[in-house]
Amino acid sequence: MTKSVMAVVSVVALALLAGCKQPADTAAISTALKADTTQWNADWAARDAAKIASHYSDDAVMMNPGADASHGRRAAQQGIAEALKDPNFSLSFAPDQIDASSDGGMAYAQGHFTVTQTDPTSHAKTSQSGSYLTVYKKQPDGSWKAVQDIATPGAPPAPAAKKT
16 A cells, blocks of 8 residues: 555656746846847947847837837837938947746846937937846747837936036
């Protein structure tokens, strides 16, 4: 009787263990997203709208200050191509925090960015820093694509102190 009870307990334990999912390897996900960020920055530096947009999923939503949300990779690429018409335009960004869902299917990166562009009014070259949040979804091929991307500018520079 004890052998059959042990056999049943062993089978039940194995079944329970087989049904348990291993937690996501957040270190590997973080490494993958940092590598993607490095490539994404290189694509911005190369000013290649198609490569830049390839980091987005087909149904991504991109939200930037002062602009309507872009829905889909194609719309994001059009907005990026428009921004790149400005010869002063550049963008660099880096994550400050990366985290992933327990099942490893979704992740986010929160970080900081600096954008340089031509001011439409003064025509002067300006730079602005801010924060961003990008939500990623793991794709069937194992790659990560941005599905939601929002940027918000930091506080404007303080006015210069008046000399007395």
